[in-house]
Amino acid sequence: MTRSSPRRLVALAVGASLLLAGCATAQRPDPLEKLNRQVFAFNEGVDKYVIVPPATVYRDIVPQTIRLGVSNFFNNLRDAWSAVNLVLQGRFGDGASDFIRFGTNTVLGAGGFVDWASELGLDPHYEDFGQTLGRWGVPAGAYLVLPILGPSTIRDVVGLPVDIKASPDQIAHSIAVRNTLTAVRVVNARANLLGATGLLDDIALDKYTFIRDAYLQRRRSLIYDGAPPDGDNERYDLPLPAAPGASAAPAPAAASAPDR
Numbered sequence: 001m002t003r004s005s006p007r008r009l010v011a012l013a014v015g016a017s018l019l020l021a022g023c024a025t026a027q028r029p030d031p032l033e034k035l036n037r038q039v040f041a042f043n044e045g046v047d048k049y050v051i052v053p054p055a056t057v058y059r060d061i062v063p064q065t066i067r068l069g070v071s072n073f074f075n076n077l078r079d080a081w082s083a084v085n086l087v088l089q090g091r092f093g094d095g096a097s098d099f100i101r102f103g104t105n106t107v108l109g110a111g112g113f114v115d116w117a118s119e120l121g122l123d124p125h126y127e128d129f130g131q132t133l134g135r136w137g138v139p140a141g142a143y144l145v146l147p148i149l150g151p152s153t154i155r156d157v158v159g160l161p162v163d164i165k166a167s168p169d170q171i172a173h174s175i176a177v178r179n180t181l182t183a184v185r186v187v188n189a190r191a192n193l194l195g196a197t198g199l200l201d202d203i204a205l206d207k208y209t210f211i212r213d214a215y216l217q218r219r220r221s222l223i224y225d226g227a228p229p230d231g232d233n234e235r236y237d238l239p240l241p242a243a244p245g246a247s248a249a250p251a252p253a254a255a256s257a258p259d260r
Contacts, residue, residue, distance in 0.1 A: 083102065
């Protein structure tokens with residue numbers, strides 16, 4: 001990879017997101033709903049028959065303390081990438097905080113398995129490149145459901161290759177280690193969400209709509225840390241129109257920060 005490749009990648013990412021963003025609006029964020037629902041159904045099947053069974057066994061066998069340590073380990077690696085994104089966003093104080101979190105937990109927390117930084121009052125930010133693009137003014141574009149990976153937007157899809165390149169799975173040089181890290185991360189994360197999945201199935205009349213609205217509102221809120229830019233009066237907290245033939249789902253709590 002040449003030295004200019006990262007800059008070309010960022011320029012391509014921003015350009016592609018701007019080009020593809022025009023098909024969606026705040027009032028109609030899901031113009032690809034028919035296709036998205038098909039991918040969503042596929043993902044539900046993969047989750048039910050491929051991911052949930054080993055995640056359930058893992059939850060039942062592995063002690064909660066160890067599962068917490070595994071979560072801390074992967075979150076610690078996220079802190080390092082989060083710090084980079086915060087610096088790219090111009091949030092140098094928060095970036096320094098996440099760098100300190102990473103160093104503290106790596107050195108004092110046995111490689112990140114113990115989260116001493118939170119005990120010291122250093123809260124994580126967990127910024128990704130999709131959020132960085134949003135802070136740079138790149139519009140979210142249409143809502144997308146990716147195979148296996150789940151909810152996303154055009155902007156987040158454009159930022160995804162950069163995030164993947166910086167993920168702990170890809171940093172490992174050995175393919176065996178890389179695959180093991182990916183499997184452990186996915187199974188551990190899914191095991192932690194087993195209870196929430198059952199609750200979601202109980203309360204959501206239309207699971208697809210509920211997850212879509214919650215994802216979009218959460219991402220909007222994350223872009224500006226819950227605070228919209230001054231002078232932005234456009235309403236994003238109104239319920240989205242239900243899809244034709246779909247049952248109305250209870251709307252998640254509205255985020256206070258609009259997206260661009």
